[in-house]
Amino acid sequence: MIRIEKLKKKYRDNTALDIPELSIPKSQCFGLVGNNGAGKTTMFRILLDLVRATKGRVLVDEEDVSKGEQWKTKVGAFLDEHMLLSYLTPEEYFAALRKIYRLSEQDLMLHLEKFKDFFNDEVLGKNKYIRDLSKGNIKKVGIAAAMLGHPEAVLLDEPFENLDPSSQNRLKRLILNERETNLVTFLISSHDLNHVTELCDRIVLLEKGRIVKDLQERDDMSAILNEYFNVT
Ligand SMILES: Nc1ncnc2c1ncn2[C@@H]1O[C@H](COP(=O)(O)OP(=O)(O)OP(=O)(O)O)[C@@H](O)[C@H]1O
Numbered sequence: 001m002i003r004i005e006k007l008k009k010k011y012r013d014n015t016a017l018d019i020p021e022l023s024i025p026k027s028q029c030f031g032l033v034g035n036n037g038a039g040k041t042t043m044f045r046i047l048l049d050l051v052r053a054t055k056g057r058v059l060v061d062e063e064d065v066s067k068g069e070q071w072k073t074k075v076g077a078f079l080d081e082h083m084l085l086s087y088l089t090p091e092e093y094f095a096a097l098r099k100i101y102r103l104s105e106q107d108l109m110l111h112l113e114k115f116k117d118f119f120n121d122e123v124l125g126k127n128k129y130i131r132d133l134s135k136g137n138i139k140k141v142g143i144a145a146a147m148l149g150h151p152e153a154v155l156l157d158e159p160f161e162n163l164d165p166s167s168q169n170r171l172k173r174l175i176l177n178e179r180e181t182n183l184v185t186f187l188i189s190s191h192d193l194n195h196v197t198e199l200c201d202r203i204v205l206l207e208k209g210r211i212v213k214d215l216q217e218r219d220d221m222s223a224i225l226n227e228y229f230n231v232t
Pocket residue numbers: 011014015016034035036037038039040041042043
């Protein structure tokens with residue numbers, strides 16, 4: 001579903017990303033890990049055409065994201081709160097997205113119903129602007145928005161950061177459920193090795209913009225990652 005070809009991103013002399021080839025098939029749960037500055041966010045930003053690559057390209061179903069528009073109907077994402085309209089309440093924001101995605105009110109209601117436990121009665125009906133919610137609750141709005149509109153692929157940058165433990169577990173269940181019932185492809189970057197190894201059937205480890213490991217055997221992932229990150 002997603003293919004990276006000869007991708008390079010340079011900031012002056014600093015090579016932030018250098019990926020000769022990477023293919024992510026439909027309905028894969030793809031985890032992206034690496035130390036600070038490894039290039040995870042850069043890769044997501046190029047995938048969403050928020051940043052232009054220095055060389056190479058990213059294809060979504062064979063369409064170059066820097067040239068076409070069709071992929072935008074297939075990909076949902078939440079990278080950070082800049083992607084939200086934080087002067088709106090969550091209800092106003094979801095209503096605006098409903099119109100953009102041409103969904104019925106019933107569709108939106110059913111979607112938000114799926115997130116009821118995740119929202120934990122702290123997101124909807126509070127009469128608060130998104131900007132006034134806690135960091136964790138802002139993240140919840142962004143994640144629910146990323147999954148709205150029946151996307152075929154969803155990119156989440158550090159989705160577990162700032163979430164309380166119950167919310168982290170609820171999010172894992174939501175992701176697994178979306179993947180199983182709607183065959184959604186997930187790309188998830190995280191510093192939480194336990195969550196990614198539990199969720200993902202493939203984990204790519206970036207170091208200084210390069211892929212140093214592409215792990216696809218679930219049994220070995222934890223040990224290899226713990227050794228790399230020196231977790232005891
Ligand atoms: N706008 C920019 N201008 C200059 N350098 C940048 C810019 N954005 C990213 N970089 C550099 O690109 C490299 C990769 O950064 P990136 O944010 O993608 O890493 P990351 O893996 O997401 O890190 P973290 O885990 O800290 O979020 C870093 O060396 C960073 O300093």
